[in-house]
Amino acid sequence: MRLADQLRFNWQVFSGNVLRTFLLLLAVAIGVAAVVMLTSVGEGARRYIDQEFSSLGNRLIVVFPGRNETTGGAPPLFGNSPRDLTLADAEALARIPSIRDFAPIIAGTTTLSRGARAREVLTMGTTRGFFAVRQLGVSQGSIFPERAGEEALAICVLGAKLKGELFGNDRAVGEWVRIGDRRMRVVGVLADSGESFGMDMGDLALIPVKTAEQLFNSPGLFRVILELREGADEELAKERIYRVIRERHEGEDDVTIVTQDSMLKSFNNILTALTLAIGAIGAISLLVAGILIMNISLISVSQRRAEIGLMKAIGASRIQVRQLFLGESLLLVCLGIVLGVIFAYGVVFVFRGLFPGFPLMPPWWAVPAAAVTALAAGLVFSWLPAKRAAALDPVLAMRGVVR
Amino acid sequence: MADAMIALRGLEKTYLMGGQPLRALAGLDLDISPGEYISVMGPSGSGKSTLLNMLGLLDRPDAGSYRLNGVATEQLPEEARAALRRDNIGFIFQAFHLIGRLSAFENVELPMVLAGLAPKVRREAVEGVLDLVGLLDRQHHRPGQLSGGQLQRVAIARAIVMKPRILLADEPTGNLDQASGRDIVNVLEDLNREGITLVVVTHDGNLGQRAGRRIRMVDGTVVEDARGAPG
Numbered sequence: 001m002r003l004a005d006q007l008r009f010n011w012q013v014f015s016g017n018v019l020r021t022f023l024l025l026l027a028v029a030i031g032v033a034a035v036v037m038l039t040s041v042g043e044g045a046r047r048y049i050d051q052e053f054s055s056l057g058n059r060l061i062v063v064f065p066g067r068n069e070t071t072g073g074a075p076p077l078f079g080n081s082p083r084d085l086t087l088a089d090a091e092a093l094a095r096i097p098s099i100r101d102f103a104p105i106i107a108g109t110t111t112l113s114r115g116a117r118a119r120e121v122l123t124m125g126t127t128r129g130f131f132a133v134r135q136l137g138v139s140q141g142s143i144f145p146e147r148a149g150e151e152a153l154a155i156c157v158l159g160a161k162l163k164g165e166l167f168g169n170d171r172a173v174g175e176w177v178r179i180g181d182r183r184m185r186v187v188g189v190l191a192d193s194g195e196s197f198g199m200d201m202g203d204l205a206l207i208p209v210k211t212a213e214q215l216f217n218s219p220g221l222f223r224v225i226l227e228l229r230e231g232a233d234e235e236l237a238k239e240r241i242y243r244v245i246r247e248r249h250e251g252e253d254d255v256t257i258v259t260q261d262s263m264l265k266s267f268n269n270i271l272t273a274l275t276l277a278i279g280a281i282g283a284i285s286l287l288v289a290g291i292l293i294m295n296i297s298l299i300s301v302s303q304r305r306a307e308i309g310l311m312k313a314i315g316a317s318r319i320q321v322r323q324l325f326l327g328e329s330l331l332l333v334c335l336g337i338v339l340g341v342i343f344a345y346g347v348v349f350v351f352r353g354l355f356p357g358f359p360l361m362p363p364w365w366a367v368p369a370a371a372v373t374a375l376a377a378g379l380v381f382s383w384l385p386a387k388r389a390a391a392l393d394p395v396l397a398m399r400g401v402v403r
Numbered sequence: 404m405a406d407a408m409i410a411l412r413g414l415e416k417t418y419l420m421g422g423q424p425l426r427a428l429a430g431l432d433l434d435i436s437p438g439e440y441i442s443v444m445g446p447s448g449s450g451k452s453t454l455l456n457m458l459g460l461l462d463r464p465d466a467g468s469y470r471l472n473g474v475a476t477e478q479l480p481e482e483a484r485a486a487l488r489r490d491n492i493g494f495i496f497q498a499f500h501l502i503g504r505l506s507a508f509e510n511v512e513l514p515m516v517l518a519g520l521a522p523k524v525r526r527e528a529v530e531g532v533l534d535l536v537g538l539l540d541r542q543h544h545r546p547g548q549l550s551g552g553q554l555q556r557v558a559i560a561r562a563i564v565m566k567p568r569i570l571l572a573d574e575p576t577g578n579l580d581q582a583s584g585r586d587i588v589n590v591l592e593d594l595n596r597e598g599i600t601l602v603v604v605t606h607d608g609n610l611g612q613r614a615g616r617r618i619r620m621v622d623g624t625v626v627e628d629a630r631g632a633p634g
């Protein structure tokens with residue numbers, strides 16, 4: 001039997017059983033769409049993290065005070081190691097040739113007020129370099145001057161949201177605000193760059209690092225962000241950082257270094273595993289669709305006994321009868337795959353229109369994996385009905401006798 | 404018989420009916436020559452249909468031999484029997500057994516589709532046989548749109564489209580009115596005159612008497628085998 005003839009014959013069976021065919025198609029399409037859409041969520045999360053990292057700026061290394069293994073678990077948020085990571089340490093690290101820029105950070109929550117308006121805000125003490133490594137710009141005024149790294153200047157740069165709350169539409173640059181117990185002049189307002197890793201850059205007050213040392217009465221840095229030069233070797237840079245720290249900390253490399261690449265790699269590994277896991281959950285629905293195909297095919301074989309008997313009487317071999325029934329299931333699965341993929345991509349397209357910030361997108365392997373699983377389920381679960389059809393005794397089948 | 408196309412020797416077949424053995428064929432011997440027109444008659448349960456199924460390679464005997472054109476068929480694998488059946492034997496059933504979702508053309512075409520023949524070859528052959536049975540103008544009609552006589556003529560067209568050497572008909576007029584039945588018998592006899600070997604199982608005495616060779620079966624054996632002009 002020619003393939004075109006088999007497809008035509010299968011199609012005639014479908015068009016003669018429209019509702020049954022539609023329901024089976026729906027079952028397969030839902031299974032395929034579930035796999036594609038669920039893996040899209042995982043892949044979307046991975047892409048989102050990628051985006052967030054690239055919004056941090058390129059090739060960053062973050063140095064935390066304290067060793068990971070001495071404190072256990074995640075790097076310490078605030079310097080709780082025996083030796084602080086100081087501004088002098090940060091300046092020494094910045095002198096490493098492969099480091100292009102650096103941003104020492106002291107952070108804390110303080111009261112920010114102007115006149116009667118006051119609120120608690122996250123205040124970061126840093127230098128001019130912070131704007132470069134985090135790729136931040138100002139919409140009004142200017143960033144810190146060069147000497148903000150060396151002197152406790154009474155100046156600040158406000159996030160766009162803070163500026164709006166304190167000043168409304170009035171000009172903020174040149175005005176005075178109170179941060180903690182100090183008066184500071186606003187020199188700039190950050191351009192709105194949205195959220196980054198859950199930190200709202202619009203709700204942030206930036207002050208010079210020396211000023212923050214005095215304000216928080218802490219000589220220890222919260223962290224130092226270093227930006228690598230183009231083409232610099234990350235591993236060599238890490239080695240140099242440890243060496244500098246050992247020289248300055250009596251032979252102890254009591255800092256934790258986290259590179260952007262290693263964080264990204266960890267996130268990627270976690271999210272890829274997660275994507276595979278939810279994809280596998282979606283694939284269960286394909287197995288359910290396969291069982292449905294088996295049930296319906298068994299009923300179909302039972303209903304079409306006379307037809308099968310006739311086919312055998314006019315010369316169909318067992319193999320041909322089996323092929324007809326297997327072909328029916330596989331054609332159905334193929335159509336279901338096409339429908340499922342179209343539906344899933346439609347949902348992804350609509351979702352991306354509604355939530356452009358989350359890059360929902362199926363991974364490259366989602367469609368092939370869903371298709372292969374669906375075809376395998378279709379083949380395995382239609383084997384038994386096809387075998388039964390092929391084994392029917394034509395004489396009894398034509399008489400409608402069930403044996 | 405030296406020139407027998409079909410040679411049955413000591414054919415035995417026993418079925419279990421409700422746990423009880425039922426001997427459908429009891430050591431049947433029969434030779435059929437090319438071009439013969441044979442009617443098989445007998446009471447219900449005499450083994451007529453079983454004989455037809457054996458001749459059509461739809462069933463295997465428990466014992467005995469069946470040679471078709473000199474080929475021993477009993478031990479042939481299923482695939483070979485299907486091919487032999489497809490290329491040599493045409494079936495006509497009392498209940499027509501047409502597929503309802505297919506047109507008359509597609510029903511007739513089915514054996515050629517199963518044989519993997521090219522569409523052009525099929526079209527010529529199908530139109531030829533539909534013309535022969537007088538249904539060329541109804542080729543796109545589905546079985547539900549045809550009368551009983553027309554349905555049986557479609558079934559005859561399907562049975563002869565592969566140009567079989569043997570045509571086996573099981574009560575071909577059983578579901579038809581008298582006029583349609585006569586019409587079908589004429590078509591079958593025309594085919595026989597063109598050289599097809601025709602074996603007709605029937606309860607209809609008039610139809611049975613028209614055959615050049617008339618076999619009567621009782622309890623799985625041939626009790627009468629009359630040749631010559633019908634009486």
